[in-house]
Amino acid sequence: MALNLTLGNNVLNPAEIKLIRNAASKILEKTGIEVENKEILEKLAEFGGTVNNSNNRVTFKQDFTEGFIRDSSKINWENRKLSFSAAAEIYQGYFLDPIDDRYKEWTEQRLIDYINLAKTLPDIDGVGMLGCPLKETPASLQPLYEKLYAWKYGLMGGSAIWDTSLCPKIYEMWEVYASETDKKLSDIFRGTVYLISPLKFGRAESEQFIWFYKKGLSTSVGTLGSLGGTAPVTLAGALALQIAETLFINILERAFFGSKALKMGTSISVIDMSSGAFQYGRPEQAILNIAGAQIARDMGAQYGGHGGLTDAKVPGHEAGVQKACSALLNATSFGYGHIAAGLLGVDEIFSPVQMILDDEVTGAMKRLFKGFEVNDETLGLDIINEVGPGGTFLDTSHTAAHFRHSLWQPSVWSREMYSVWKNRGNKNDIDRAKEKYLSCVNRGKELKPLISERTEKRLLQIIEK
Numbered sequence: 001m002a003l004n005l006t007l008g009n010n011v012l013n014p015a016e017i018k019l020i021r022n023a024a025s026k027i028l029e030k031t032g033i034e035v036e037n038k039e040i041l042e043k044l045a046e047f048g049g050t051v052n053n054s055n056n057r058v059t060f061k062q063d064f065t066e067g068f069i070r071d072s073s074k075i076n077w078e079n080r081k082l083s084f085s086a087a088a089e090i091y092q093g094y095f096l097d098p099i100d101d102r103y104k105e106w107t108e109q110r111l112i113d114y115i116n117l118a119k120t121l122p123d124i125d126g127v128g129m130l131g132c133p134l135k136e137t138p139a140s141l142q143p144l145y146e147k148l149y150a151w152k153y154g155l156m157g158g159s160a161i162w163d164t165s166l167c168p169k170i171y172e173m174w175e176v177y178a179s180e181t182d183k184k185l186s187d188i189f190r191g192t193v194y195l196i197s198p199l200k201f202g203r204a205e206s207e208q209f210i211w212f213y214k215k216g217l218s219t220s221v222g223t224l225g226s227l228g229g230t231a232p233v234t235l236a237g238a239l240a241l242q243i244a245e246t247l248f249i250n251i252l253e254r255a256f257f258g259s260k261a262l263k264m265g266t267s268i269s270v271i272d273m274s275s276g277a278f279q280y281g282r283p284e285q286a287i288l289n290i291a292g293a294q295i296a297r298d299m300g301a302q303y304g305g306h307g308g309l310t311d312a313k314v315p316g317h318e319a320g321v322q323k324a325c326s327a328l329l330n331a332t333s334f335g336y337g338h339i340a341a342g343l344l345g346v347d348e349i350f351s352p353v354q355m356i357l358d359d360e361v362t363g364a365m366k367r368l369f370k371g372f373e374v375n376d377e378t379l380g381l382d383i384i385n386e387v388g389p390g391g392t393f394l395d396t397s398h399t400a401a402h403f404r405h406s407l408w409q410p411s412v413w414s415r416e417m418y419s420v421w422k423n424r425g426n427k428n429d430i431d432r433a434k435e436k437y438l439s440c441v442n443r444g445k446e447l448k449p450l451i452s453e454r455t456e457k458r459l460l461q462i463i464e465k
Helices: 014-031 038-047 062-071 108-120 139-153 164-181 203-213 235-257 283-299 317-334 352-370 381-387 397-406 418-423 429-442 453-464
Strands: 033-035 050-052 057-059 083-090 094-097 102-104 127-129 192-194 220-222 225-227 263-266 268-271 302-305 336-341
Touching (some): 014 062, 014 283, 038 057, 038 203, 062 235, 083 108, 083 352, 094 108, 108 139, 108 429, 127 139, 139 164, 139 453, 164 453, 192 203, 225 235, 235 268, 235 283, 283 317, 317 336, 317 352, 336 352, 352 429
Parallel strands (some): 083 336, 263 302
Antiparallel strands (some): 050 057
């Protein structure tokens, strides 16, 4: 039987849930959202918002917001199965080379090696890319090169827009890719913009949203928060603010696309009060994810929370604990735990060694949630009777037949007693991860393009224009 824990990590009581929901509704009613686009404001006014053209704000009465939540399609939170995953994520930053432990610029070969490693590891479920980290690509054209490499090497992503002037070229590239894959453009298109927290849909982002809307395409809108930065330092205030922003995003999607779904989420991190640095590995993020999941459950909404990340700059204990703790708490709070494999230093450092360590812990977590089977064969009464008192099961056919399914096998964690470990060179998990990386690179596995040469040329021609 699979492990089926009841989702129930709680930090809020029912009265507190009600207070935070009420505060979010009041934010939408009294403060509202600044939207720097007249067409979007007009659409929201038609949908039920109140627009003040003097400051470009739209507000929504509390009765409207609560009615909006009631009218949304609901999901059943009962008996949700827990799952755990990991994916390699690639952004701008530094490649931490396992050979000499130096931080280096991305090159295409390092990118290929990193992708190959992720595709080789058994518990890395995918590779994603936002922007294009290669130094030789112009920064202003990153959203275009991002799509080329994502489609060429089969990566998740391809959703960056960044500059409204790029919208026509992005659209043209998506048309080429839709033709290559023989799919409808509206079914595969991905574009993402973000609110400027707190409570602002900026000029560029709203322009990009409306540009693709006029092409019949839906652009996702996200929101990020930081305690003491773009949100109150108090967890209750930050959560209320982000719920208000997320409800606005849901209202926006329903007004423009008719979506009945209610999709909630939290992505609120810490601003270190001594350095001013943005931090991903602090416990407050996990606490807010648990609280956000409680509120989403109260609404009957879909939910996702940010986690599985670290502030550590090198592979090791700090990174592993920060990633695993938040991901495990997410899994037991809303059913899904995820680790950003290989990622260190708040999205700035990309480590093949850490990716291998993250693959290891993900495999262990997947085994945890898998549970075990109970039947006549697994109960093994016959073999217990055959071995009898004082015997051993180590050399039985029953053990040989079942150990691979029953026991998770580590690849870099320690698996021998001290004397054997010492005689084999005193290697720790990082040592073994480096060896594993070098073995993968030295095999020289080719990363074959997933788009035709003709399509790649067409995409490059669009970029070169």
